[in-house]
Amino acid sequence: DGGITQSPKYLFRKEGQNVTLSCEQNLNHDAMYWYRQDPGQGLRLIYYSQIVNDFQKGDIAEGYSVSREKKESFPLTVTSAQKNPTAFYLCASSYRVSTEAFFGQGTRLTVV
């Protein structure tokens, strides 16, 4: 099946640790995005990538890092510099910008 897959679904992290969230798509999409969602809130853009080996900061990039070495993969690292990392993280992809974005099922990160 074609789609976008995020893993793991639930993730627990100790304070001070970095953690990497996986996002893979087999839709042959050029653009990929990472969003953060807090309870009862909308989606805020962390990073996005329009093409392999290129990415741009979104509205809340501080404390996060990404890479785009392959078209299919756009992992997000939540670093220890992110002061409030507990949230629901959503990855999306689209054929190109200005087209429909498809979302994964999300990763719920909890800092313990």
Add this chain to the structure above:
Amino acid sequence: GESVGLHLPTLSVQEGDNSIINCAYSNSASDYFIWYKQESGKGPQFIIDIRSNMDKRQGQRVTVLLNKTVKHLSLQIAATQPGDSAVYFCAENADYSGAGSYQLTFGKGTKLSVIP
């Protein structure tokens, strides 16, 4: 950057009635808009989209209206069903930096509750 906002945070409708969810956007350069439905604990699902050169688009039981004069977007759901209960987000695609780098920006969402 400029943001997309929603007029109504919650909406309760009777099963079978029509629902209207509204959205205001502020970036006049936005060229593409999408409505998403998000059920609890899941990722958003695409409902319908519309480009800035259109003012109306219809899908199955849903219609999106775009009024560029007042920067307003609405989603109409006909004959609302219990399965329509979810949070609905509008999103706009715009180049905030002016450098040809487009972002898809979301509003806060409206929670739709369908009363059986």
